[in-house]
Amino acid sequence: MKVIAKNDYYSITYDEEENCINWVMKGFWKDMSVVPDFFRDWDKAIKITRPGWKILSDASRCKVVPPDVQEAKKRNQRRLLENGCVKIARIVDSAITKLSLSKEKKEPGMAGIIKDFGVNEIDEAETWLKK
DSSP: OEEEEEOSSEEEEEETTTTEEEEEEEEOOSSGGGOTTHHHHHHHHHHHOOTTOEEEEEEEEEOOOOHHHHHHHHHHHHHHHHTTOOEEEEEOOOHHHHHHHHGGGGSTTOTTTEEEEOTTOHHHHHHHHHO
């Protein structure tokens, strides 16, 4: 497992064998200023993936996502898809977090790409990514 970035708000690691980025979002992001390297860190991760890569996203430790953070995440997801990401399995815990992130699944081209799983369904999420 290669560590790409790790701070108080997120970590990004890459599993070369599975060709999968593990993304963990933590805490409350008041706005994007708390994560100034967000896009640069994702650029680093994208550069080391192979075509057909996937993301296991753990959003179970994040709080409500403010609108500007939601917009930045949507913009980043479009970039990820343009750069070869084929699936995103997202682990969510609270209904509020799930609701604040659900808009992303309604974006054009995202149907069937993002699937939510509960905190007790990590094995199912990994299995879905491998299909």
